[in-house]
Amino acid sequence: MKTLFLLMAQYEGQAIVPLDRVCQDYFSHLSPEMFQRKALQGALPIPIVRMEPSQKSAKGVHLEDLAAYLDAQRLEAIRERDQLSGGRRAGRAR
Numbered sequence: 001m002k003t004l005f006l007l008m009a010q011y012e013g014q015a016i017v018p019l020d021r022v023c024q025d026y027f028s029h030l031s032p033e034m035f036q037r038k039a040l041q042g043a044l045p046i047p048i049v050r051m052e053p054s055q056k057s058a059k060g061v062h063l064e065d066l067a068a069y070l071d072a073q074r075l076e077a078i079r080e081r082d083q084l085s086g087g088r089r090a091g092r093a094r
Contacts, residue, residue, distance in 0.1 A: 022061045
């Protein structure tokens with residue numbers, strides 16, 4: 001199943017999800033301020049969308065960007081697992 005479709009269901013079709021909800025659901029170890037700081041520094045490769053040009057405007061994350069990030073994290077976890085297990089996938093003998 002596609003991550004983007006799951007996120008669309010989770011966030012009831014919202015294209016932009018507020019930072020506080022993204023942090024609550026996927027980055028509980030970060031406050032929205034810390035999430036924003038890491039994203040702006042490039043340590044977290046998720047663009048932040050501002051609803052207006054103002055610094056005080058509402059900020060959020062586009063569903064496609066969040067889905068891409070989650071998919072990339074999943075692929076990295078699979079690579080790491082395969083590397084640690086000698087290239088064997090769980091449940092499948094070589």
